[in-house]
Amino acid sequence: MGDPDRFLLAGVMGWPVMHSRSPLLHNYWFKQHKLAGAYLPLAIQPAGLAAALRALHPLGFAGCNITIPHKQEAMKLVDDVDTLAKSIGAISCVLVRPDGSLAGTNNDCYGFIQNIRQEQPGWRADLGPSVVIGAGGGSRAVCYGLAQAGAREIRLVNRTFARAKKIAEEFAGPFKVFPWEQRHEALDDAVMVVNTTSLGMVGQDALDIKLDKLPARALAVDIVYIPLETPFLEAARKRGNPTVNGLGMLLHQGRRAWQAWFGIEPEVTAELRAAVEKTIPDGKP
Numbered sequence: 001m002g003d004p005d006r007f008l009l010a011g012v013m014g015w016p017v018m019h020s021r022s023p024l025l026h027n028y029w030f031k032q033h034k035l036a037g038a039y040l041p042l043a044i045q046p047a048g049l050a051a052a053l054r055a056l057h058p059l060g061f062a063g064c065n066i067t068i069p070h071k072q073e074a075m076k077l078v079d080d081v082d083t084l085a086k087s088i089g090a091i092s093c094v095l096v097r098p099d100g101s102l103a104g105t106n107n108d109c110y111g112f113i114q115n116i117r118q119e120q121p122g123w124r125a126d127l128g129p130s131v132v133i134g135a136g137g138g139s140r141a142v143c144y145g146l147a148q149a150g151a152r153e154i155r156l157v158n159r160t161f162a163r164a165k166k167i168a169e170e171f172a173g174p175f176k177v178f179p180w181e182q183r184h185e186a187l188d189d190a191v192m193v194v195n196t197t198s199l200g201m202v203g204q205d206a207l208d209i210k211l212d213k214l215p216a217r218a219l220a221v222d223i224v225y226i227p228l229e230t231p232f233l234e235a236a237r238k239r240g241n242p243t244v245n246g247l248g249m250l251l252h253q254g255r256r257a258w259q260a261w262f263g264i265e266p267e268v269t270a271e272l273r274a275a276v277e278k279t280i281p282d283g284k285p
């Protein structure tokens with residue numbers, strides 16, 4: 001930073017990657033902060049991941065985000081992984097250090113919690129039982145975040161029971177694991193339900209869950225953000241539950257990446273949300 005001749009570079013490595021809204025987000029911040037720089041979508045096939053990561057330093061990149069399907073593999077390829085990312089079992093962000101070594105971390109957990117805090121300022125993790133549906137990479141970040149934020153009970157439901165059980169065993173937290181068939185009943189007395197499965201995403205089936213037992217004031221959250229309002233969130237909204245979509249999780253995790261790469265923590269403003277939202281299809285036929 002501070003060098004007028006320096007062009008700031010970062011990007012996102014994924015395969016496919018062109019659907020990613022990260023370039024829009026980060027390039028918005030370059031413009032807002034009047035910095036010369038660019039954030040690029042880097043379409044990297046799995047076989048090229050190691051070489052691509054090692055090319056970051058000679059190409060002058062400050063770092064990159066890591067997305068599907070590289071989050072776990074990249075963790076094995078970087079030089080250092082912090083405790084948070086090790087606990088989650090995946091990295092979402094790489095920092096190139098001055099000596100060219102690569103440090104991996106995971107900002108999804110921060111993004112998830114900050115998004116809820118911004119959208120629902122009265123929210124606290126310890127208000128009552130939270131239900132997390134899904135046990136993939138996104139779920140691990142959500143579960144870790146909820147446990148860290150002081151949740152007293154996290155009900156974890158996943159199609160593949162063993163995957164949910166593994167999270168409960170690995171994470172120090174107040175987990176109760178429910179079989180998939182009991183997902184409807186698991187909502188009883190809950191103060192929050194979070195969909196972390198890919199169900200509801202454009203091109204996928206909707207999440208099949210009956211909300212009858214969900215208390216009227218419980219918060220419904222989805223980490224899917226294409227479409228912004230998944231069928232699950234739509235059903236929750238129509239019965240009067242407050243809802244939070246997944247876009248803010250993406251936006252907030254980017255703040256931490258900027259802090260690491262450029263020493264600046266940019267803001268997630270209503271204007272930024274609107275700029276990204278208008279590029280997301282509503283998913284309705």
Ligand SMILES: NC(=O)c1ccc[n+]([C@@H]2O[C@H](COP(=O)([O-])OP(=O)(O)OC[C@H]3O[C@@H](n4cnc5c(N)ncnc54)[C@H](OP(=O)(O)O)[C@@H]3O)[C@@H](O)[C@H]2O)c1
Pocket residue numbers: 108111133134135136137138139158159160163196197198199201223224225246247249250251
């Ligand atoms: N907003 C954000 O910043 C953010 C961050 C991370 C992820 N996400 C989104 O979150 C979603 C999940 O991502 P991920 O990385 O966690 O994926 P993942 O690791 O592949 O996990 C997928 C999850 O969905 C479940 N699932 C998939 N198909 C299902 C079906 N037909 N019936 C029941 N369960 C099903 C899987 O259950 P099994 O274990 O039984 O296979 C698993 O729990 C994606 O849409 C992704 O874009 C958003």
